[in-house]
Structure formats: C-alpha cells, structure tokens
Amino acid sequence: MVEIDLNAIRQGDRLALTRALTAVENDDPGSRSILKTLFPYAGKAHLVGVTGGTGTGKSTLVNQIAKSLRHNINDEKKPKIAIIAVDPTSPFTGGALLGDRIRMQDLAGDRGIFIRSMASREAIGGLAHKTAAFATILDGAGFDLILIETIGAGQAEVDIARLAHTVIVVEAPGLGDDIQAIKAGILEIADILVVNKADQPGAENTARALQVMLSMAQGDSGFQTAGKHMRKANPVTSKARQDEKPTWEPPVLLTIATEAKGIDELVTKIHRHHTYLKASGFWQAKEADRLQKDLEVLLQDALWHDWQKNLDQKVYENILADVLHRKCTPLDAVEALLKRS
Amino acid sequence: MVEIDLNAIRQGDRLALTRALTAVENDDPGSRSILKTLFPYAGKAHLVGVTGGTGTGKSTLVNQIAKSLRHNINDEKKPKIAIIAVDPTSPFTGGALLGDRIRMQDLAGDRGIFIRSMASREAIGGLAHKTAAFATILDGAGFDLILIETIGAGQAEVDIARLAHTVIVVEAPGLGDDIQAIKAGILEIADILVVNKADQPGAENTARALQVMLSMAQGDSGFQTAGKHMRKANPVTSKARQDEKPTWEPPVLLTIATEAKGIDELVTKIHRHHTYLKASGFWQAKEADRLQKDLEVLLQDALWHDWQKNLDQKVYENILADVLHRKCTPLDAVEALLKRS
Numbered sequence A, B: 001m002v003e004i005d006l007n008a009i010r011q012g013d014r015l016a017l018t019r020a021l022t023a024v025e026n027d028d029p030g031s032r033s034i035l036k037t038l039f040p041y042a043g044k045a046h047l048v049g050v051t052g053g054t055g056t057g058k059s060t061l062v063n064q065i066a067k068s069l070r071h072n073i074n075d076e077k078k079p080k081i082a083i084i085a086v087d088p089t090s091p092f093t094g095g096a097l098l099g100d101r102i103r104m105q106d107l108a109g110d111r112g113i114f115i116r117s118m119a120s121r122e123a124i125g126g127l128a129h130k131t132a133a134f135a136t137i138l139d140g141a142g143f144d145l146i147l148i149e150t151i152g153a154g155q156a157e158v159d160i161a162r163l164a165h166t167v168i169v170v171e172a173p174g175l176g177d178d179i180q181a182i183k184a185g186i187l188e189i190a191d192i193l194v195v196n197k198a199d200q201p202g203a204e205n206t207a208r209a210l211q212v213m214l215s216m217a218q219g220d221s222g223f224q225t226a227g228k229h230m231r232k233a234n235p236v237t238s239k240a241r242q243d244e245k246p247t248w249e250p251p252v253l254l255t256i257a258t259e260a261k262g263i264d265e266l267v268t269k270i271h272r273h274h275t276y277l278k279a280s281g282f283w284q285a286k287e288a289d290r291l292q293k294d295l296e297v298l299l300q301d302a303l304w305h306d307w308q309k310n311l312d313q314k315v316y317e318n319i320l321a322d323v324l325h326r327k328c329t330p331l332d333a334v335e336a337l338l339k340r341s
Helices: A006-010 A014-025 A031-041 A058-071 A094-107 A124-140 A155-163 A185-189 A203-219 A235-240 A263-280 A282-309 A313-324 A330-340 B006-010 B014-025 B031-041 B058-071 B094-107 B124-140 B155-163 B185-189 B203-219 B235-240 B263-280 B282-309 B313-324 B330-340
Strands: A046-052 A081-087 A113-119 A145-151 A166-171 A192-195 A252-254 B046-052 B081-087 B113-119 B145-151 B166-171 B192-195 B252-254
Touching: A006 A014, A006 A031, A006 A124, A014 A031, A014 A113, A014 A124, A031 A124, A031 B330, A046 A058, A046 A155, A046 A263, A058 A081, A058 A094, A058 A145, A058 A263, A081 A124, A113 A124, A124 A145, A124 A155, A124 A282, A145 A155, A155 A185, A155 A282, A166 A263, A192 A203, A192 A263, A203 A252, A252 A263, A263 A282, A282 B282, A282 B313, A282 B330, A313 A330, A313 B282, A330 B031, A330 B282, B006 B014, B006 B031, B006 B124, B014 B031, B014 B113, B014 B124, B031 B124, B046 B058, B046 B155, B046 B263, B058 B081, B058 B094, B058 B145, B058 B263, B081 B124, B113 B124, B124 B145, B124 B155, B124 B282, B145 B155, B155 B185, B155 B282, B166 B263, B192 B203, B192 B263, B203 B252, B252 B263, B263 B282, B313 B330
Parallel strands: A046 A145, A046 A166, A081 A113, A081 A145, A166 A192, A192 A252, B046 B145, B046 B166, B081 B113, B081 B145, B166 B192, B192 B252
Antiparallel strands: none
C-alpha cells in the first residue's frame, strides 16, 4: 500500500507526484485511493492532445509548446505544464527512454514543467485508461495545461480525442504524395492542424491539401462524429440564427519546431480553443461525456468479473469446446451460457 | 431479413457473397443467420494480414501477392484469393473508393480474386469485429487465402495480429531517419517484414536496421507477447533439444511492388509460414485463442445489455450526477450501482 501525501502533491512536490503516478502505472493496491483523493480537485486543467505519425517532429513540437507557454507570460500568470508521452506502439521501453533523455535535456531546469512517459506492454485499452488516470492525477495536482503526446493512427487517435479538450494533429510535408497520406479521418478529431517541418519542400502543398479537405468536410452537412461534438454549425442554420453558439474552424498552421518558428501562433490558437470550448458549453459537455463513458467501461468490467466468479467452469468448458469444434457459433454459445447461469 | 443462398455462396456466386457481406456490414437482422450458416465451413482459409503506414505501397504489394498466388501455380491448384481492405482511420468512403477503383483495374478479369473494402464510421472495435465476420464468411465461402490489408499502428495492428495467421509488416526506405520510425513493437506482431520501394535510397539500411532489431529481440530471453505465441525458441534450449517444435525466424525481404520484384520470394515465405504454423501446432492454438476471445467479447456485451435492461434509471442518473459533480469517483459509483441492482 502506497502512502500518498496529498498536501505534498498539491504543493508541487515532484517526488510525491512521481510516486502517485508510478503506483497507478503499476496498478498498486493504493492507486484507487490516490485517484479517489485527487478526483475532486480534477476537472480544471486544459488537456491538449498532440498526435501524428512518426517523422513529423511531434515531440520537438510538444517541447516548444511547453517552452512557449512558460516563457511568454509574466511570472505570476505562468501556467504549470505537464507532458504525458504515450507510446502505444512500443511495448519496449528503449525508444521511450531515449526520447525522454533528449527531452529532459531540452526542458531541464524549469520546475514548472513536469514530464512523464508511458511505454507499456499493456493492451491499448489499458494504456488509454492509465493515460486518463495520469491526467486526473496531474489535473488534481494543480497543473494548468497537460500535453498528451501520442503516436497517431487508429485507436490511439480515438482515445486521445475522447480524453483531450483540444486535439492537435501534426503532419509533415511530402506525405501528401500518397493517396492515403492525408486521411479524411483526422479532420474529425483535429481541432488544430499543424504542418511541421515547414522548411521542407511541399509544406505549402500539404497545408493547402488539408485546407481543401477541411472545406469539403465543412460543406458536407452530415459531417458529425459519434462521441465528438459538432464543430461547425450548418452554414444555412448559422446564417439564419446569428445568436447561436460560437463555432470553431480548425486552423491549419505551419511550424518549424526545431527553430521555434510558428509556435507562438500555435499557442495562441490553443488558448483560443480553450476560450471557445468554455463559451460554447462544449467543455462541460465533453467532461460529462467522458466521465459517463469511464463509468460505463468500469461497470462493464465489473459485470464481467462478477459473472465469471459465479460461473460453472465445467459448463463453460463444454460450450467453449463446441465453439472450437465449430458445432456452435460464439453468438449461440452466449445464449446458452446466459440461460444457464 | 436477407435471404442467403448458401449453395450459391459455396459455389462461388459473387452476387450472393456480396449480399452476405453487405448484410453483415449493415448489421442487418439476417446477418446472424448468415454467420451461423457459414461458421461450420470456416476455419480452413489462411488469413494473411498486411499492415504498414501510409506511403509504404502496401496496397500495390497486396495486389501483387494476389496476382503471384494466382499466376504461378498450375490451373487445378490455383487458390481462391479474397482481399479485405480495412481502413480504420477513414470514416469517409472517398479514399477507399478511389483506392478500390485503381485496384479493380489492376486485378480485373480474374474471377478467382474477390475484393472488398471496408471504410466505416464505426468505432475501431466494431470494425475489428466486422473484419472477423467478413473473414468467417469468405472462409466459409471456400476462399483459400484471405489477405487482410489495414493501415498500421496501434489498435489496428493488434487486431490484425489477433485475427490473421500470418502478419506481414510493410516498411518503406528512409523512414529509419527518425528515432521512432522503426518501432520495436512491430517485431512482436510481424511474421514477415517487407521493405517495399526497395529501389529508393536507404532500402538496405532500413532492412539492416530491422534485422539488427530482430536479433536484439531474439537475444532477449524475455521476448514474448501476450496473446501471441513465442516465435523463437531460446537458442540455448533449442540446441539442447533438437527434437523440439519447429521455430520461425521472421525474414526481412526487399520488394519493389510496382515492378513485381521480390514478390515470388514473399509468396514462398507466406506458404512456408503456413506450413510452419500447421507443423508446430500454433495454427490450432491461434484458432482456439481467437474463438475464445470472440466468445468472451460477446458475453461481455450481452451481460452489459442485460444489466442495462434491469436498471432503475433514476438510481443510475443520481449516481451519474454525483460523478459529474466530482462528489464520487467512477469506481465508487460502480460499487454503489452493483450493490443496488
């Protein structure tokens, strides 16, 4: 059982914080009470997801965002920044540790920035759950803005979109040569699009392609994603009702993270998106949506474990054998099992 | 309710097959009986997953594999090939349709190749479930080899590794410039590694980097993945016991798919992996593993739906409200709900 000093965490004690995160990462028996203790304090931080494929310079960009947030504001307003680096594709820690060391050097010395990486042998679902738990702890610990960096594509993008308030999708120039490179799907999760490495050839083309796809998606009145709020009002409707909620047009920005170019504009957009979410009511809607989903997932797990506890193992094994011999489909096996139990 | 002509499907009627797949894709009421009807006939096809990022030329490679399988074998032995193209990152169909049209032209006229793409607005989990259902139908319809093509990274890779018997991971040269480009994680799911576009600079370097990482992983005696069989015997053990099960060393191949170079060698490796799986017993182990997992997922869904049906909505809403106001953590809410229900 890990003893957690709540006061120390709330007062910015990094050792206590690191211990709490490690306890959650390792599923220590104490992790539940840690989350319970910090949960009431959470719900204030701005969670900013940064996703993108390999080679887009995503990590450098995240570092620059953190630096810019810290250095361009006068002392009393300086936000406390946390970075969670999630690598769902690497179950080995080697890569993450190397990345961490480079990153530590870059941001060393600023006590207002806390960095924690997460590379795990776990299934993606478990990783998403722990990322959310990390966010709760850091949020409860008083960090104002939490950058969650993850490798793009597939489930990782979906999970980050669910967790973060603001999703930044990072592209690199030249990827547009391939038909599939700029996926229409990213338009659905991106609040801000960044073409990084803008000094490389093709940056303008990539940005333009993204813009075109954005306006196409905007023209499509059916453009709406399950579980994600509708970002754009229907053009006809919004003309008719000018007193409607504010809308958000995902901007496409060019950056050169290695030279800190375009970062300040990006940070401005992050702040604007925060303002937009609060003004439109989507902030609260998203929080409610997420907490409800968390509750449902936990309920489903609990129901499954309870059911297994009361199960006649012999009956289960016989039915499973029928499925394995293709005498009975999995769906029919479910009916048989739920009638018997 | 869709009328499904089982005989027509088993005799290679494409219209009947397409109807069955569409019924499953749309969750038609008849889809359950379709799966039930074809399930006993399934379990024979070799499921080959092909995964890789954008720009690796994965689709062209899949086409060439299908062509090679069809053209290099005499008429009576020609295997029936199906291709399922899954795009988990694009909820829009535009891209997939364009890709389909290009692909159709390339493989047109060969009645022994059936192609079906799947781009969906669904969540990834649903997509994986439907891909598995598609595989069952095509398998039951008598296809000998089913190529499942998916966009790489994250959950899609995990899902494909779970479904397919043989996983081919496609890389392109030059991606190795980035620290994170060659993810250690792919070594865990790859049975065959392909560096496509081998006429581009850096192909040999990328192949060498993959080889080095493979031998490093091999040296690591703890190298084993949850849910995936151990592919390599411990070198010491296998010297001691020569009568052990056959082992598999994931080969790294160079291909130029656009010129059909290296494809025959790749196809040979696919066949060898099939032979290896059968000889080692991993084929059956994997099938059993997968069917059991399918059963569990369906059981979990059913338990959740049953529980919701018997739920006092008022009680649920009150507890949910406490969670949303951060008076109660989701975990404590679960305890409260399961005690009350």
